[in-house]
Amino acid sequence: MNDVVTAGLIEAGLIAAEASLDHLSDQSTWAEGPCWIPESQRLRWSDIIGNRVMEWSWETGETVVQLAGAEHANGRILDRNGDVVQCSHGRRRVERVRGDEITSIVSDWQGVRLNSPNDLVVTRDGAVWFTDPDYGLTSPGEGHPGDLEYDDHWVFRIDEATGDYRPVILDADRPNGLVFSPDESILYIADSGTADIRAYDVVNGHRCKDSRIFAKIESGVPDGMRVDEHGNLWSTHRHGVIVFAPDATEIGRIAIPEVTANLCWGGPTGQTLFFTATTGLYRLETLTRDAHLRR
Template sequence: MPAPSLTDLVPDPTALETLDTGSTWAEGPCWIPATRTLRWSDIPGDRVLQWSAADGAVTEYATGVEFTNGRTLDRDGSVVQCSHGLRRVERDRDGTVTPVTTSWGAVRFNSPNDVVVTRDGSVWFTDPAYGITQPREGHPGAREYGDHWVFRCGPDGEDLRPVVLDVDEPNGLAFSPDERVLYVASSDRARPVIRAYDVVTDGDAAPGLPGVRVKNGRDLVRFAPGEGVPDGIRVDEGGRLWSSSAVGVFVHTADGTRIGTVPVPEVVANLCFGGDDGRTLFVTATTSVHRIRTTTRDAARR
C-alpha cells in the first residue's frame, strides 16, 4: 500500500493557527483531556502555561517550577514531567508535584528532558545536559555519570536502569504503536539524527515489571544542513514519525522516508496530538504555540 501524501494527513499544511506567543523557549506540550487544556513549558521563563479549548484563554498554570521541560500524560490522567532544575522526573497530580526518580544510584541525572509512559506504566526519559550547561535552562552542574543516556523505570521509580547508551544528545523519544520500536532524537549538531531501536522483553526485572532492553540501534532519519536538529518527536496511529526541525514539522514513514513538511515560522521545539478527537497537532516553536488539523492522532492516545 503506497504511503499517504502530506495532504492526506494534513489537509491544509498552510493552515497553522497561532494560539499564543510571548514565551522565551516554548517546550513540552501535553494535551490534558480531563480539562480540555494544552499545557507547556516556557523553560527560561521558569513557568508552565496552559491554553483552554473552552474559551481560548492562556493562563500561567505554575511559576517558579525549576525549569520543567517535557511532559506526558500518565495512565491515571496525571502528568509526568521532567525538571531541569531539580534534575529529576516528577509527577503533577492536580497541582501537587512529587518526585518519580531523582538519581541513578549515588549520582544525579544531568537534566531529564523528555518522557514517555508506556502501556505497562513504565517511565522512559532522556537525560542530556542542557539544564546544567545552558544558563537559562537550569542550574550549573556536573555530569555526574559522565554521559547522556536514556533511562527507564517503573511507575514509582523502581527498577531504574539505563537502556540507551549510544546517542550523543538524546532528546525527544517516542514508541511505535505496538511499542516494539523506540525512537530517540539526537540533537547533536555534528550528527543530527533520529535513531530506532528494537524493544525486547525478558524476565529480568522487579516482580510485576517485565524486564526490557533495546537492541539493533540504527539511524532512521538523518537531518540535512539547514534543517536544524530533531528535538521533540511523536508517532501517530499509522506508525508515522512526526519530528520537530528548524523549518517546520517533518513527517516520515516508519522506514524513515520523508512524506513532507508542515512549515512553521519559528524553530520547532516539540509537538503533540490532542484536542477532543485527538486529531489536532499542537506545536511549540520558540516563542509561540500553534495548532493545525490532521486526519490522524497519537499512537499512544488513551
Template sequence: MSTMTDLVPDPGALERIATGSTWAEGPLWVPATGTLRWSDIPGDRILQWHASSGQTDEYATSVEFTNGRTIDHDGSVVQCSHGHRRVERDRDGVVTVIADAWNGVRLNSPNDVVVARDGGVWFTDPAYGITQPREGHAGVREYGDHWVFRCGPDGADLRPVVLDVDEPNGLAFSPSEHVLYVASSSGDDPVIRAYDVADSPRGDGDAVAPRVKNGREFTRFGAGEGVPDGIRVDTDGNVWSSSHRGVVVFAPDGTRLGEVAVPEVVSNLCFGGPDGTTLFLTATTSVYRLPTTARDAVS
C-alpha cells in the first residue's frame, strides 16, 4: 500500500496558477494543446491555462454553464452543460449534443462525466443547474430523482445505471473498470459509494450492456470535511477526492492515506501535465497544481 508521502512527497509545493473565477469546476488536462481547461460556472465561461506560457485566457463564453468534462478516445472533449441540461461533445470548438433526455423527459443538469474503454459515456445528473440560481436556469426534476446514466459514444441506449445515490456528483472507474466510484454531495450523507461493474447479455447478438450492482459505502466524510465532489482514481487504484479542506486520498480498500490542505474549498481535480503526474485542483476562485508520483487510471 502506498503512503501519502509516496504519493505527494512535498505538500508544500502546492502552487496557485490561476485565479479570478467565481466558482471554478470541471478541470481537464488537454494533451493536444498542453492546456488545462475548466469552467467558471456562474461566470458562464470556460477558461484555459497554457503550460507553455503560464497565461490564462477564455476558451469560450456564453457556454450555458458547463461543468465537468473528460477527454474521449478521439481527443474530443465530452462535457456537461447545466444550462442545456445535457451532455455534449466539443470537437475543436464545435459543440454537438450527446444526450439530453431519457424516456421522453429532460435530464436535470448533468454534472460530471467519464468515458469508459468501450466508449460508453457515464455521467451524474443531480439538480444543481435547475435549483441553484447562479449555475443554470430554474427548472423541475422531470424524472423526479437524481441518477447516474450511461449511453453509447453518440448517445444511443441511454439508461440509468445507479439509482441509490442522494446527490450523485463526481465519478470515476477503478483501473480495471470493474468498480465505479460515485461521490454523493448530499450534506446529510457525504459519502463515496462503490459499485461492481460487469457486462450483461442484452439478447441482441454480441452486444452487451454493463450491469452495475452491489452498491456499498466506500468511505464517509467526517466533521469539517464538507462533502466529496470531484474524484479521480490513480493507476494503483487510490481514490483522490476533493473536500472543503483540500484533497484527501484513500487506498483501494477505503483506508484513508492522508490529505493536503488547500486554502480554498476544492471542487474538483484531475491529473495532467507533460508526464501526467501533476494534480490540478479547481478551488472556489482559483486553480492550483501539486506535484505527485501518481497518474490517472484512465490515461
C-alpha cells in the first residue's frame, strides 16, 4: 500500500498506485504561493518569512532565489496574458509582475489600506479575486506590524478593465485560500479562523450568495486549495492534503512530512502536483489536472 496516498485517491483514478512523493527543495523558512511558469518551465514560490521569491527548474532541478527583498510576497497566479499576479504582505497590495517590473493593481479600499492580501485567483473574465486576512500585520516575520484600517477581513474582486472593485464576501473570519469550481459557479474559501471550507454561489460573475460550510478541517486549518478537472477540491491542512468530491465526500489524503501551506498543478503535462510545506517544495505525479490551469 502506498504510504503517501490513501486508497481512495488510487481507486478514484486520481493518483497511480506507484506514485511517490519527491522532495525538491529545503531552502525556505515558510514556503507558500506556488505557481507554475510555463514559459520558463519553473515552479515559483514565496519564502514569506525569508522575504524571498524562489524558483525550482524542471530542466535542471536547481533551486535559485528569483527575488530577494520581496516584501513578504505570498500567493500568486497567472493572469489571462500569462503575467504573474501576486499578493504582497509587506506592501499591503495585489501586484503584477512583468519581467523585472512590479506594479500595483490595488492597495486600498475607499481610501484606507488593505490588510495583507494573501491568495488570489483570476477568472475567465480577467477579474482578480483575492483574500485579505491580517497575517502580514500580526504574524511575526510575515510582513510589517500595522492596523486593520477597514476593521475586518474580506474577500475582494477587482476588474481592471471596467474599474469595478468591491468586497464580495464579508462573513468569513479569516479568508485564506480560494478557488472556483470548474464552471466558476461556486467559490470556495478556506477560512483559517474557523477551520472551515466555505462555499458560495456566484451570481452574474461578481456576486456571492448562499454562504454555507462545505467541509471542516479537523487537523490544523485549511489553507491553499485547488480544484481538478473533475470538480474535486484539494485542500492543504497540517499534515498534507485532503481531497473532497464536489458533494463534500472525502475521497482521500496525501501525507506530507511538513506543515503544508499550498499546492498547484504544473509540469510539462500539467499533471504534476507541487506542494509548499514549511521549509520544503515537494511534487507528486497525478492522473488529473487543475480545472483552471493555463499552459
